[in-house]
Amino acid sequence: MKTSHRPPRAKRDPSDRGEPPASKRSRTRSRLTITDIARLAGVSKKTVSRVINQAPYVQAETRARIEAIIAEHGYQPDPQARGLAFRRSFLVGLIHDNPNPQYVENIQLGILDALAGRGYELVIRPCDRRSPTFLDDMRGFVERLRLFGVVLTPSVSEDDRLAKLLESADCPYVRIACATVDKSSRMVLTHDARGAAAAARRLAELGHRRIAYLSGPPLFRSSHERRAGFIAGLAEYGLELAPDLAVLGAYTYESGLARGRELLARSDRPTAIFAGNDEMATGVYSAAHELGIRIPEDLSVIGFDDAPIATRIWPAMTSVRLPVREMGRTAAEGLFATSKTAAAKAPVAEYTPTLMERDSTAPPPRARASRS
Amino acid sequence: MKTSHRPPRAKRDPSDRGEPPASKRSRTRSRLTITDIARLAGVSKKTVSRVINQAPYVQAETRARIEAIIAEHGYQPDPQARGLAFRRSFLVGLIHDNPNPQYVENIQLGILDALAGRGYELVIRPCDRRSPTFLDDMRGFVERLRLFGVVLTPSVSEDDRLAKLLESADCPYVRIACATVDKSSRMVLTHDARGAAAAARRLAELGHRRIAYLSGPPLFRSSHERRAGFIAGLAEYGLELAPDLAVLGAYTYESGLARGRELLARSDRPTAIFAGNDEMATGVYSAAHELGIRIPEDLSVIGFDDAPIATRIWPAMTSVRLPVREMGRTAAEGLFATSKTAAAKAPVAEYTPTLMERDSTAPPPRARASRS
DNA sequence: GCGCCTATGGTAACCGGTAGCAGAACCAGC
DNA sequence: GCTGGTTCTGCTACCGGTTACCATAGGCGC
Numbered sequence: 001m002k003t004s005h006r007p008p009r010a011k012r013d014p015s016d017r018g019e020p021p022a023s024k025r026s027r028t029r030s031r032l033t034i035t036d037i038a039r040l041a042g043v044s045k046k047t048v049s050r051v052i053n054q055a056p057y058v059q060a061e062t063r064a065r066i067e068a069i070i071a072e073h074g075y076q077p078d079p080q081a082r083g084l085a086f087r088r089s090f091l092v093g094l095i096h097d098n099p100n101p102q103y104v105e106n107i108q109l110g111i112l113d114a115l116a117g118r119g120y121e122l123v124i125r126p127c128d129r130r131s132p133t134f135l136d137d138m139r140g141f142v143e144r145l146r147l148f149g150v151v152l153t154p155s156v157s158e159d160d161r162l163a164k165l166l167e168s169a170d171c172p173y174v175r176i177a178c179a180t181v182d183k184s185s186r187m188v189l190t191h192d193a194r195g196a197a198a199a200a201r202r203l204a205e206l207g208h209r210r211i212a213y214l215s216g217p218p219l220f221r222s223s224h225e226r227r228a229g230f231i232a233g234l235a236e237y238g239l240e241l242a243p244d245l246a247v248l249g250a251y252t253y254e255s256g257l258a259r260g261r262e263l264l265a266r267s268d269r270p271t272a273i274f275a276g277n278d279e280m281a282t283g284v285y286s287a288a289h290e291l292g293i294r295i296p297e298d299l300s301v302i303g304f305d306d307a308p309i310a311t312r313i314w315p316a317m318t319s320v321r322l323p324v325r326e327m328g329r330t331a332a333e334g335l336f337a338t339s340k341t342a343a344a345k346a347p348v349a350e351y352t353p354t355l356m357e358r359d360s361t362a363p364p365p366r367a368r369a370s371r372s
Numbered sequence: 373m374k375t376s377h378r379p380p381r382a383k384r385d386p387s388d389r390g391e392p393p394a395s396k397r398s399r400t401r402s403r404l405t406i407t408d409i410a411r412l413a414g415v416s417k418k419t420v421s422r423v424i425n426q427a428p429y430v431q432a433e434t435r436a437r438i439e440a441i442i443a444e445h446g447y448q449p450d451p452q453a454r455g456l457a458f459r460r461s462f463l464v465g466l467i468h469d470n471p472n473p474q475y476v477e478n479i480q481l482g483i484l485d486a487l488a489g490r491g492y493e494l495v496i497r498p499c500d501r502r503s504p505t506f507l508d509d510m511r512g513f514v515e516r517l518r519l520f521g522v523v524l525t526p527s528v529s530e531d532d533r534l535a536k537l538l539e540s541a542d543c544p545y546v547r548i549a550c551a552t553v554d555k556s557s558r559m560v561l562t563h564d565a566r567g568a569a570a571a572a573r574r575l576a577e578l579g580h581r582r583i584a585y586l587s588g589p590p591l592f593r594s595s596h597e598r599r600a601g602f603i604a605g606l607a608e609y610g611l612e613l614a615p616d617l618a619v620l621g622a623y624t625y626e627s628g629l630a631r632g633r634e635l636l637a638r639s640d641r642p643t644a645i646f647a648g649n650d651e652m653a654t655g656v657y658s659a660a661h662e663l664g665i666r667i668p669e670d671l672s673v674i675g676f677d678d679a680p681i682a683t684r685i686w687p688a689m690t691s692v693r694l695p696v697r698e699m700g701r702t703a704a705e706g707l708f709a710t711s712k713t714a715a716a717k718a719p720v721a722e723y724t725p726t727l728m729e730r731d732s733t734a735p736p737p738r739a740r741a742s743r744s
Numbered sequence: 745g746c747g748c749c750t751a752t753g754g755t756a757a758c759c760g761g762t763a764g765c766a767g768a769a770c771c772a773g774c
Numbered sequence: 775g776c777t778g779g780t781t782c783t784g785c786t787a788c789c790g791g792t793t794a795c796c797a798t799a800g801g802c803g804c
Contacts, residue, residue: 031515033790044754049792057752076516080455081790084759089452091495101680105473108496121495121517123463124480143403144448145493253684282684289686308473309681312625312654314661405760416784421762429782453760456789 032075040073041066052077079119083146090120092332093150095138095162097127099251100279102307103324107153107176110328114336120148129159138162142171149173149335151328155220157181174334174348176327178225188331188348192222192304193229195320195353199274199302200233202318202355207363208272208300212245212263214256214284216276223251226276226304245270249280256283264291264299271299271364278303278310278319285313285360296362306356315359322353404447412445413438424449451491455518462492464704465522467510467534469499471623472651474679475696479525479548482700490708492520501531510534514543521545521707523700527592529553546706546720548699550597560703560720564594564676565601567692567725571646571674572605574690574727579735580644580672584617584635586628586656588648595623598648598676617642621652628655636663636671643671643736650675650682650691657685657732668734678728687731694725 034052038045043062050058051066058066069075083089094111098104111122125141127134142150142165149172156162157175163185166173175187183189203211213230216223231241247263249255256275260283263270275281281303285295293299295315303310306321327349334348406424410417415434422430423438430438441447455461466483470476483494497513499506514522514537521544528534529547535557538545547559555561575583585602588595603613619635621627628647632655635642647653653675657667665671667687675682678693699721706720 034792035790045791046755046793047753050753053792057750059752062752074512076512078456078518078790079516080452080461080518081759082792083452084450084456084761084790085792087759091493101473101477104477109498112496112498119516121463121497123493123495124484125493126481126484140446140448144451144491146450146452253680279684286684286686308625309684312651312658312681313685314658406762407760417761418763418784419782422783425762429780431782434782450760453789454762456760456791457762459789 031078032073034075034077037066037069037073037075041069079121087146088148089146091123091145091147092120092335093123093125093141093145093147094153095125095127095141095150095156096153097129097156098153100277100305100307103305104153106324107151107328107331110325110330111151111332113325113329114332118336123147127156129156129162135161135165139165139169142166142169147171149332151331151335152176154178154222157187158221172335174331176331178222179350180221180225183347186334186337186348188327188334189350190322190327191350191352192225193232195304195322195355196226196229196274197233197236198353198355199304199318199320200230200239201236202357202361203272203274203300203302204234204237204239206272206300206361208270209239209364210245210268210270210272211239211241212247212270212273213241214247214249214259214263214273214275214280216249216251216280218248220251223276230274249276251277251279253279253283253286256280257286258283260284260287261290264288264293269299272301272361273299274302274304276304278305278307278317281317281319282309282313285317296360298365300361300364302355302361304353310356310358317360318358319356320353321356322351327351403450404445406447406449409438409441409445409447412441451493459518460520461518463495463517463519464492464707465495465497465513465517465519466525467497467499467513467522467528468525469501469528470525472649472677472679475677476525478696479523479700479703482697482702483523483704485697485701486704486708495519499528501528501534507533507537511537511541514538514541519543523703523707524548526550526594529559530593544707546703548703550594551722552593552597555719558706558709558720560699560706561722562694562699563722563724564597565604567676567694567727568598568601568646569605569608570725570727571676571690571692572602572611573608574729574733575644575646575672575674576606576609576611578644578672578733580642581611581736582617582640582642582644583611583613584619584642584645585613586619586621586631586635586645586647586652588621588623588652590620592623595648602646621648623649623651625651625655625658628652629658630655632656632659633662636660636665641665641671644673644733645671646674646676648676650677650679650689653689653691654681654685657689668732670737672733672736674727674733676725682728682730689732690730691728692725693728694723699723 034045034048038048047058048066051063079090092111092115094108096104108122115122152173152175154177157177158181160182177187178190178192213227215227234241247259249259256279263273264287273284275284281301284301288295288299295301301317303317303319306319310317310319330349406417406420410420419430420438423435451462464483464487466480468476487494524545524547526549529549530553532554549559550564551561585599587599606613619631621631628651635645636659645656647656653673656673660667660671667673673689675689675691678691682689682691702721
């Protein structure tokens with residue numbers, strides 16, 4: 001047994017190969033740390049930390065010197081280390097289940113506008129409220145990440161269970177939702193009703209009398225909000241929404257197409273249709289095309305959302321617009337406001353939609369002849 | 373000077389109030405830590421850590437007991453603490469500058485499909501390649517976050533400067549790009565050319581001879597790829613792309629509308645137009661409508677992307693489809709593969725588009741009369 | 745000149761994990 | 775029984791920041 005002089009090769013524990021980052025990657029030129037900066041500046045870590053966090057009690061001259069060194073070396077404090085110490089990450093979550101990609105994209109861009117330069121990042125989390133694991137998923141997401149805050153869009157923003165969960169998880173949140181939602185927390189309000197009322201008024205002014213409303217699914221507050229606003233707008237002109245002209249859609253193209261076909265196949269078909277969103281309005285367009293009904297000569301159509309398709313479809317569609325990107329930005333900024341003055345629980349902002357009038361609205365056939 | 377008996381109030385440093393998380397929040401019931409789990413299981417932190425990371429050398433019985441305790445308490449290891457120790461975060465970045473929200477949304481969903489259950493999160497980062505600070509921004513983003521990896525979509529995925537930067541920052545990445553791009557790193561390839569060729573073949577089969585190609589901007593590889601494929605497809609039928617029928621667009625609705633107007637105003641206008649993407653094809657639709665040219669009777673149109681608008685517009689548009697969501701998933705999975713076998717530098721997957729035939733294609737006017 | 749307050753910076757501990765190693769327990773072979 | 779190797783486990787030092795607490799130097803009023 002040549003008891004071979006045991007080679008001093010590091011007999012490292014073979015279990016010490018973490019799975020996820022099997023980091024065999026070169027660890028050359030490790031980044032600068034706060035200790036390096038402190039050494040370079042001839043001060044302590046604490047002082048550099050004060051500068052980074054804009055805390056008081058650092059001589060202006062010292063502060064300037066440290067800042068110069070930070071800039072010179074392009075030093076960036078590690079968010080994970082900071083987050084660990086702060087017990088809070090530098091991540092803002094977007095929890096959404098909105099079916100409109102354009103809407104979601106604009107919300108994202110708005111949030112990023114607010115986050116830009118502040119050192120926070122946006123993490124995306126789509127969800128399904130009807131999933132049995134919905135709440136557990138959300139709790140896991142929020143707690144694990146120690147999110148700095150989250151933004152909620154319709155229709156999750158209307159879910160009180162989620163709001164309660166975030167509350168108990170001590171995670172600040174701002175909801176983007178329409179005005180009828182419970183206002184017990186910070187939120188970005190949208191007055192969908194006012195936009196719908198504007199659409200109603202416009203159609204009434206054009207002379208329409210048989211006007212249909214194609215509503216979204218009851219699950220969405222906006223369906224009711226828009227419907228109520230539309231009815232109110234008609235009322236200003238002494239008009240009513242006939243029960244047979246109030247039909248239920250699902251905020252989808254298919255439902256717009258199906259309901260549109262039914263509405264337009266009637267002998268006393270409406271001369272105008274207001275759809276709860278652009279997707280459904282687009283379905284109405286297709287139904288009209290199928291039946292040889294011209295827009296806007298024979299039928300006026302108004303949508304809601306002012307999605308890109310509104311201007312791409314032919315003829316360009318009149319629609320109700322909300323400043324979605326700005327709403328996203330405002331919501332994210334509300335998160336920062338919340339974190340500072342935790343007391344404030346008022347709406348962050350309110351938005352009233354505007355009617356973007358295009359080529360899908362005109363006087364009704366008869367009124368048209370007699371008017372012009 | 374009643375030297376008032378100095379109250380023993382903690383004279384804490386007033387500078388010790390970190391700015392960002394001015395955490396005045398209740399810090400009740402702090403979450404369980406790995407130490408708690410270790411205590412509950414009667415083992416050391418290290419052993420729990422081994423279980424979490426699925427490292428070997430833990431007795432099956434011990435492992436099972438620890439796993440049971442973890443499950444019972446719903447313990448989730450803190451990603452920030454893990455990331456700090458690993459020198460790598462559990463975040464996957466999506467760097468994109470694609471103008472199509474639907475595309476981006478599907479890529480996001482695909483990435484999330486791959487990330488689901490693995491404990492990684494998706495952070496979004498739109499960018500602008502033409503910005504003078506582009507590279508610095510990207511470097512800051514990637515280094516600060518110590519990203520686990522990033523996914524790039526066209527057209528940033530075609531930017532070699534960025535690829536080089538990621539390489540040097542030691543950040544794994546997978547590019548989604550068309551087949552003509554430099555294949556020196558892992559990527560999800562799309563054979564746009566084949567899709568364009570299929571479109572060309574179909575139009576040729578229908579009897580079209582005067583066929584126009586509306587290209588995207590030269591900045592995008594896909595513009596060239598699709599163009600080349602289209603020409604190749606025509607060639608199979610002995611056809612050529614007439615120089616005056618190859619026009620330059622910008623992948624936007626407006627450019628499609630403008631070029632469409634020009635093409636269709638000619639006396640010898642084309643009987644079919646293949647647009648580099650659906651946005652431009654939609655513009656062509658509008659131009660045709662304006663000029664009273666019927667689709668598909670007078671003009672066939674084919675788009676590329678199979679965006680939702682393709683089925684919402686009337687008549688439903690024939691388009692070339694890529695499985696975008698799946699591509700996103702594959703790309704993200706490629707990231708994990710990369711991290712394990714760092715050597716592999718081959719394409720992760722290749723996708724060939726399919727032609728989704730709808731109602732915007734038909735034989736050309738003359739051929740039509742003579743054929744039917 | 746003394747006592748005390750303010751301004752400023754240092755030090756050690758800690759946030760919640762992982763890595764490096766030592767050491768114990770167990771087994772086989774001589 | 776001893777040696778040597780393997781499997782399993784725990785101690786301790788970090789990762790890169792922040793916080794609690796202390797120390798020191800001036801400035802001020804008496």
